[in-house]
Amino acid sequence: MINYFKMAYRNLGRHRRRSLLSGLALAMGTALLMFAAAFFQGEMRSSLETTLRLNSGHIQVQDADYDPDKLSVAWEYLIENPEQVAEQIEALDQVAAATPRLFASGIVSAQDESIGVQIMGIVPDSEANAPYKNMVSGEFVTADDREGIVIGLPLAESLGLKVGEQLTLLVNTSEGNVDEQMFTVRGIFTTGTSAYDSGIVFLPLAKAQAFSGAENHASMIFILLHDREQADAVAAAIQGEGYQIKTWTEMNELLVLINDFSNAYLSFINLIVLGVTATVIVNTLLMSVFERTREIGILTAIGMKGRQIISLFLAEASLLASGGITFGALSGWALSAYFGKVGIYFGDLGISGDMLLQDRIYPILTLDSAVNLIITSFIITLLASLYPARLASRMEPVEALHKAQ
Amino acid sequence: MEVAKLTDVTRVYKIGEVETRALNGVSMTIGDGEFTSLVGPSGSGKTTLLQLIGCLDQPTSGKVMIDGKETTHLSRNQRADLRKGTIGFVFQFFALIPTLTAYENVEMPLLLNGKSPAERKQRAMELLEAVAMTDRAHHRPDQLSGGQQQRVAVARALATDPKLILADEPTANLDTENGEQVMEIMKRLNKEIGATFVFATHDPRVIKYATRVVTLRDGIIEKDNHAPAK
Numbered sequence: 001m002i003n004y005f006k007m008a009y010r011n012l013g014r015h016r017r018r019s020l021l022s023g024l025a026l027a028m029g030t031a032l033l034m035f036a037a038a039f040f041q042g043e044m045r046s047s048l049e050t051t052l053r054l055n056s057g058h059i060q061v062q063d064a065d066y067d068p069d070k071l072s073v074a075w076e077y078l079i080e081n082p083e084q085v086a087e088q089i090e091a092l093d094q095v096a097a098a099t100p101r102l103f104a105s106g107i108v109s110a111q112d113e114s115i116g117v118q119i120m121g122i123v124p125d126s127e128a129n130a131p132y133k134n135m136v137s138g139e140f141v142t143a144d145d146r147e148g149i150v151i152g153l154p155l156a157e158s159l160g161l162k163v164g165e166q167l168t169l170l171v172n173t174s175e176g177n178v179d180e181q182m183f184t185v186r187g188i189f190t191t192g193t194s195a196y197d198s199g200i201v202f203l204p205l206a207k208a209q210a211f212s213g214a215e216n217h218a219s220m221i222f223i224l225l226h227d228r229e230q231a232d233a234v235a236a237a238i239q240g241e242g243y244q245i246k247t248w249t250e251m252n253e254l255l256v257l258i259n260d261f262s263n264a265y266l267s268f269i270n271l272i273v274l275g276v277t278a279t280v281i282v283n284t285l286l287m288s289v290f291e292r293t294r295e296i297g298i299l300t301a302i303g304m305k306g307r308q309i310i311s312l313f314l315a316e317a318s319l320l321a322s323g324g325i326t327f328g329a330l331s332g333w334a335l336s337a338y339f340g341k342v343g344i345y346f347g348d349l350g351i352s353g354d355m356l357l358q359d360r361i362y363p364i365l366t367l368d369s370a371v372n373l374i375i376t377s378f379i380i381t382l383l384a385s386l387y388p389a390r391l392a393s394r395m396e397p398v399e400a401l402h403k404a405q
Numbered sequence: 406m407e408v409a410k411l412t413d414v415t416r417v418y419k420i421g422e423v424e425t426r427a428l429n430g431v432s433m434t435i436g437d438g439e440f441t442s443l444v445g446p447s448g449s450g451k452t453t454l455l456q457l458i459g460c461l462d463q464p465t466s467g468k469v470m471i472d473g474k475e476t477t478h479l480s481r482n483q484r485a486d487l488r489k490g491t492i493g494f495v496f497q498f499f500a501l502i503p504t505l506t507a508y509e510n511v512e513m514p515l516l517l518n519g520k521s522p523a524e525r526k527q528r529a530m531e532l533l534e535a536v537a538m539t540d541r542a543h544h545r546p547d548q549l550s551g552g553q554q555q556r557v558a559v560a561r562a563l564a565t566d567p568k569l570i571l572a573d574e575p576t577a578n579l580d581t582e583n584g585e586q587v588m589e590i591m592k593r594l595n596k597e598i599g600a601t602f603v604f605a606t607h608d609p610r611v612i613k614y615a616t617r618v619v620t621l622r623d624g625i626i627e628k629d630n631h632a633p634a635k
């Protein structure tokens with residue numbers, strides 16, 4: 001057997017700098033793509049998880065006429081005896097937490113500033129509310145607090161409010177009036193998503209109901225499951241006259257779509273970047289083919305066949321590819337691991353509503369995507385180098401020798 | 406026994422509109438064990454003739470038989486197979502593979518012929534010894550002088566015990582002393598192992614080694630001092 005790899009290794013060594021540079025191009029392409037994959041993965045997972053945790057939950061039970069965009073607390077849009085309903089749902093095996101929430105629209109003012117907010121009445125002890133209890137200062141409100149309020153860090157900053165200070169809250173009531181009351185800031189929280197934190201304030205459910213006139217009503221039962229894939233099954237199990245039951249896929253259609261789309265988009269970027277790096281490899285190999293016409297002529301003259309000449313150049317390509325891709329994969333992995341730890345700060349991207357993002361994105365490199373990328377890079381590089389290899393194998397020995405003389 | 410037989414061979418090179426008749430009806434037979442010199446001025450068709458005998462190229466018309474086999478309609482791969490077992494080449498330039506050592510260069514045709522490692526080693530060392538290159542076996546071509554490189558090339562051409570060794574102006578790039586040395590080696594191998602040599606040259610110092618001299622001019626055989634019976 002001819003040791004193609006030995007020959008390939010020595011041939012690459014003839015132009016060490018050129019080989020290094022083209023290996024490096026491949027390495028950079030691979031590292032970049034690996035990091036991009038990790039970044040997208042991190043972003044998508046974060047946006048989905050953040051949105052589910054903070055906003056939609058896995059299932060919501062609402063009154064059939066409820067419109068989440070209106071934040072109306074008119075009784076006809078609300079669920080009656082929500083605590084009882086939540087308790088029944090929480091009794092289901094697949095349900096991790098079910099808790100009533102009341103939403104009302106309001107305006108917070110302190111000093112001379114006023115800011116429109118969502119008022120959310122919640123049961124402070126519920127598991128489902130853990131994401132809001134990450135306190136920057138102070139404490140979360142207790143269920144029986146009648147004067148306390150919890151606000152987010154960005155809101156506290158823009159209103160210049162500290163724990164223990166007072167603010168005035170206006171609310172649109174069930175009767176369509178406006179009511180007003182002073183509250184004391186008990187605590188300032190952060191969820192890590194500024195867009196969310198800047199527009200919401202928390203009251204204990206009972207107080208929110210009393211303040212808005214919603215009395216023993218809630219806008220929804222917010223449900224978290226142990227496994228979100230169970231959402232359809234659980235939704236089917238929750239029967240109720242006059243309710244609408246929404247699962248997380250229904251509530252986050254856009255996000256699910258973006259997720260799918262971003263995968264397709266990523267594959268597209270992969271093809272482009274790998275196409276470019278493959279071109280570099282092809283170029284390097286073409287240069288060696290033309291430089292080595294004489295050698296190819298000699299090898300053909302002493303009886304080397306086209307297939308063997310192809311093998312020789314493919315061996316070179318695969319050495320380049322292995323080196324470049326290994327180095328690139330390691331760098332990509334290191335980059336992803338580093339930023340996966342410290343995160344990449346994006347701040348408040350101003351996205352709110354249906355899709356929420358953490359202020360920091362933590363890239364996640366899955367083994368799956370790493371292996372996929374490594375294999376794809378390798379295959380594309382080898383496929384691309386078939387062209388120069390075939391070109392070499394088709395040289396007529398006479399012409400190859402003639403050119404050299 | 407004839408090693409090669411050419412019948413009315415022509416070779417026309419076409420570059421764009423321009424046609425060059427490099428060979429214009431050449432017939433000749435090369436017998437076993439001959440030490441033949443092709444002579445003639447530059448451009449007379451020596452290289453072209455060697456390439457046709459060596460199955461590196463195909464004639465425009467006419468027939469080339471090697472070792473009793475018609476070669477004119479062989480495929481590329483079949484020609485490669487024929488070359489690797491039957492024909493050895495020595496070129497005018499020192500045609501070694503620059504990334505391989507002298508030893509590895511000699512070993513390459515043995516590898517291509519699927520010889521075992523033990524056989525390869527024995528044969529390659531034997532040949533390097535025959536061309537007095539044992540002490541430089543593990544040097545790369547760029548660490549060897551022109552004469553040394555050409556001796557390695559001769560060793561490589563002989564590696565597979567080919568019936569026919571074709572050498573194209575093997576001494577053209579060598580000084581007198583090295584040229585003589587290479588010729589001496591070829592002559593000796595011709596005598597000792599009976600290998601058939603055909604070499605193209607216009608160097609009179611080389612021609613004196615030949616047992617047969619074929620003179621080419623403008624693509625035809627002008628003179629053959631040893632034309633065997635047809």
Ligand SMILES: Nc1ncnc2c1ncn2[C@@H]1O[C@H](COP(=O)(O)OP(=O)(O)O)[C@@H](O)[C@H]1O
Pocket residue numbers: 398399402418419420425426427445446447448449450451452453454
């Ligand atoms: N590959 C080629 N393409 C075109 N013309 C060629 C080629 N090889 C040789 N010739 C032409 O054919 C003629 C014979 O060349 P060649 O066989 O190399 O002669 P010699 O070896 O005797 O110098 C010359 O006129 C040369 O220019």
Ligand SMILES: [Mg+2]
Pocket residue numbers: 451452453573605
């Ligand atoms: Mg010539």
